[in-house]
Amino acid sequence: MHGSTSPALLAGSPVAELLPSGARMQVRLTLLMLLLVGLLTALSSLLVRGVFSSITASLTNDLRWKAQRGVAELSYSADFAVLTANEPLLLEAAKHYTADADFLYVRFRNAQGQALLERGSGAGLPAAEELPEAVVESSLAFSSWAPVVIEGLRVGDVTLALSKQRLQAGTQLYRRMLVLGLLGASAALAVALWFVRSYVVPILRVTERTALELQRTAKIALASAEAKSQFLANMSHEIRTPMNGVLGMLQLAQQTDLSAVQRRYLDIMSTSARSLLKVVNDILNFSKLNAGGYQLRPEPCSPRELIEETVTLFAQRAAEKGLQLSAELAASVPDAVLLDADRFRQILGNLVGNALKFTDRGSVKVSVFAGPAGPHLASSSAPALEVYVDDTGPGIPESEQSRLFQAFSQVDGSSRRAHEGTGLGLAICKQLVELMGGAIGYRQQEAGGSRFYFALPLNGCAPPQLGAAAPGQRLALPRNDRPVLLVDDNEVNQIVAVELLESLGLRVDVASSGQDAVEAVQSGDYALVLMDCQMPGMDGYEATREIRRQLQGRKLPIVAFTAHALAEERDKVQQAGMDDYLTKPIELEQLAAVLSRQLGSAPRSASPAPAASRARSQPPLLDAMAAELLQPGLRRPPKAVEAFLRQTPEELTLLRKAAAERRHDEVGRIAHKLKGSAGSLGALQLARLCEGLQHATKDPSAEGLGELVVALGHSYQQLSAALRELQQAASERGAP
Amino acid sequence: MLGRRTFLQASAALLAAGLESELALAAPAYVLVPIVASSSPMRDISMGTLRRVFTSEQLSGPGGVRLVGFNQPSGSRARDLFDRVVLGLDPDQAARFWVDQRIRGLARPPRAVGSVALLRDVVNRYPGAVGYLATSDLDASVRALTVNGADADAPQYPLR
Numbered sequence: 001m002h003g004s005t006s007p008a009l010l011a012g013s014p015v016a017e018l019l020p021s022g023a024r025m026q027v028r029l030t031l032l033m034l035l036l037v038g039l040l041t042a043l044s045s046l047l048v049r050g051v052f053s054s055i056t057a058s059l060t061n062d063l064r065w066k067a068q069r070g071v072a073e074l075s076y077s078a079d080f081a082v083l084t085a086n087e088p089l090l091l092e093a094a095k096h097y098t099a100d101a102d103f104l105y106v107r108f109r110n111a112q113g114q115a116l117l118e119r120g121s122g123a124g125l126p127a128a129e130e131l132p133e134a135v136v137e138s139s140l141a142f143s144s145w146a147p148v149v150i151e152g153l154r155v156g157d158v159t160l161a162l163s164k165q166r167l168q169a170g171t172q173l174y175r176r177m178l179v180l181g182l183l184g185a186s187a188a189l190a191v192a193l194w195f196v197r198s199y200v201v202p203i204l205r206v207t208e209r210t211a212l213e214l215q216r217t218a219k220i221a222l223a224s225a226e227a228k229s230q231f232l233a234n235m236s237h238e239i240r241t242p243m244n245g246v247l248g249m250l251q252l253a254q255q256t257d258l259s260a261v262q263r264r265y266l267d268i269m270s271t272s273a274r275s276l277l278k279v280v281n282d283i284l285n286f287s288k289l290n291a292g293g294y295q296l297r298p299e300p301c302s303p304r305e306l307i308e309e310t311v312t313l314f315a316q317r318a319a320e321k322g323l324q325l326s327a328e329l330a331a332s333v334p335d336a337v338l339l340d341a342d343r344f345r346q347i348l349g350n351l352v353g354n355a356l357k358f359t360d361r362g363s364v365k366v367s368v369f370a371g372p373a374g375p376h377l378a379s380s381s382a383p384a385l386e387v388y389v390d391d392t393g394p395g396i397p398e399s400e401q402s403r404l405f406q407a408f409s410q411v412d413g414s415s416r417r418a419h420e421g422t423g424l425g426l427a428i429c430k431q432l433v434e435l436m437g438g439a440i441g442y443r444q445q446e447a448g449g450s451r452f453y454f455a456l457p458l459n460g461c462a463p464p465q466l467g468a469a470a471p472g473q474r475l476a477l478p479r480n481d482r483p484v485l486l487v488d489d490n491e492v493n494q495i496v497a498v499e500l501l502e503s504l505g506l507r508v509d510v511a512s513s514g515q516d517a518v519e520a521v522q523s524g525d526y527a528l529v530l531m532d533c534q535m536p537g538m539d540g541y542e543a544t545r546e547i548r549r550q551l552q553g554r555k556l557p558i559v560a561f562t563a564h565a566l567a568e569e570r571d572k573v574q575q576a577g578m579d580d581y582l583t584k585p586i587e588l589e590q591l592a593a594v595l596s597r598q599l600g601s602a603p604r605s606a607s608p609a610p611a612a613s614r615a616r617s618q619p620p621l622l623d624a625m626a627a628e629l630l631q632p633g634l635r636r637p638p639k640a641v642e643a644f645l646r647q648t649p650e651e652l653t654l655l656r657k658a659a660a661e662r663r664h665d666e667v668g669r670i671a672h673k674l675k676g677s678a679g680s681l682g683a684l685q686l687a688r689l690c691e692g693l694q695h696a697t698k699d700p701s702a703e704g705l706g707e708l709v710v711a712l713g714h715s716y717q718q719l720s721a722a723l724r725e726l727q728q729a730a731s732e733r734g735a736p
Numbered sequence: 737m738l739g740r741r742t743f744l745q746a747s748a749a750l751l752a753a754g755l756e757s758e759l760a761l762a763a764p765a766y767v768l769v770p771i772v773a774s775s776s777p778m779r780d781i782s783m784g785t786l787r788r789v790f791t792s793e794q795l796s797g798p799g800g801v802r803l804v805g806f807n808q809p810s811g812s813r814a815r816d817l818f819d820r821v822v823l824g825l826d827p828d829q830a831a832r833f834w835v836d837q838r839i840r841g842l843a844r845p846p847r848a849v850g851s852v853a854l855l856r857d858v859v860n861r862y863p864g865a866v867g868y869l870a871t872s873d874l875d876a877s878v879r880a881l882t883v884n885g886a887d888a889d890a891p892q893y894p895l896r
Contacts, residue, residue: 080849080850080854080858083857083858083861083862084854084857084858084861086854086857089854150847150862151804151846151847153804153862153863155862
């Protein structure tokens, strides 16, 4: 669980930020209530005000009009009454006005300004007389006056005042309504606030507390899960280190002279140790995947090779159980795809291994298709690489199928289960497939067997470069006179690694600490450094950085040597300036492959090359072949060698004939063919000569063609002698 | 309708005039007298002056006071007689005359005062006012004028 990412709940905003606190919420709710009540009050008062102002305006106009018309009318109708100061007539003229609800005051005066008749209360009315018939507004009334004129002679005047009581009553009502509205709003506000305080806030507090509690619980749960994961990873790591010693020593012991019984015991031990290692790796893988920090490393690779490798790997086990193991690739499967080959091998290996484990008779068949996504990769319509692993085993009961891809569960979960394993395999497969953007599934076959399948997004690419890492050339180490520096503080590891390196024909110097390593590199000329990463004091990363600093750009391959099987370790070693990466326990093939890669590509040192190294510039006669044949468990069937030895003389005869007849195209064609078969056997010298010949045929002058043909024949003679010798040696060892 | 009524009225008036001339001594005659305020220095008024005052001409009396006529309400016996004798117009003609005057923007008819008592009061109080009354309505509050120097009893008195 190194560098595992915590879920957002823990890493990011705490609940307090997601959820406003009770106090803040209360303030907000209070403000909201205030705002709402204020808005409502303002709105209703505006409405009331609008109604009242329109009523007031019409009432005002009404009163003004009445006052104006009133004096005009009275001044005409009461003219003779005014002239003659006739009170009954005046009363008669004014009676409609005095009876009016708005009436306040009426006064008739004669030309001398003496009041002839007054009715109502004239107190508080403006004394100054404005223009005739103009309406004067005072606090109490609208008043107007007009002269009384008969035939151009002014005989008196009339004044009329109409009370503003109705207007004032309206204004008063308006004020009362406003006050009432405000009181109502305040009451509503008070009730709302009381509600917020008594009901909403407690609920919020409870929610807040619950959320915090939940967060704490989740944190504890996650931390505990993480701790368990970490513990598993640590334990696995702790187990891997001693396993390194066990496996290494076993390998070395197996190479010694042993009796048949001893060899069988050791084989069993080795198998058991590998099983244990697999369990540990499963757990490590699973914790890593579970933490979500797994890095895929897609690279161009050939599906055909991947399938063949896996099938080859399991062929022996299948044969032991009497099962038929076969693989079939559809024509549509591309030669090269971009995917993480190691993970692909892991997934396929797991499925095939399971199929073999649970199948007692019949066959296991791997089928690969490519094309538009099948029914299983429903989430995407992109082209997919689909792999099916079918067996003729008992199948899986429907009720158990849902548990198939769950962690720690085997279909037969009882203590008396028939099959061993961590129960993590399929869970890991599922996680890996999903990580690769694909899908994995299971389907019962009609005939009774199981079908596991997975589909991965198909990303085509250029064919992979077949280089030093290609199988068959793994143990091909260029001879090197300079020693290899092994840096490891663990004595067992030292012994194992030294033995393994020496078995590959390398000279080894040992340093027990980072500091020793730095000093050793300063004083000695090493072809390569094998650096353990975890050491007390100066660790491997630091030592590497120090060495890189001292070398100042001079090339020296440094290969990390670590017990961590985690993918991120690769990044770490790269950052420290190391060139390659080996995990403990070291296996001979891996070691050889890495050394071959690093030493093969290492440029020669700047010092003048000794004669031996100059001789090396000529390719060795046999490269992979020799090492391959020397190893038990042949990868390449000896049949291929036999076929090569049988066919090549014929080809050479044809070649010589074509060269003599100057049929250059034919020479090129045969050289190409010969180059292919020589290359696949690792006969590098012959392959290179063929290539040179092929080149020469493209030159019109065809200069040196004859010499090349002769050299080719010579090389073949040497090669066939060496091959026969090795074949014989191998067959002697194969049948002790 | 109006025509017929006018005709009837006219015939009745002619008849009445004939009867009056015949029976002058037999029954008390209906006679109008022009009146002014009791305080007025006026004693007599000519028919011409009377006509001009009651066709609303601007006319000054003694002491430079403008003479203003005040009518009795139209339709009253006094008004009909006055219009006919002074203006030479029957009620229809009088109505048309004043409409015509108003249309031309020339003059308005003198104001009519609703009751005899009020008329006496108005004439008494309005400076330069000239009114008319049936002799039976006369009292001491107003001064009755002679017309063209003739008293109401004189045979040549025109307003009868």
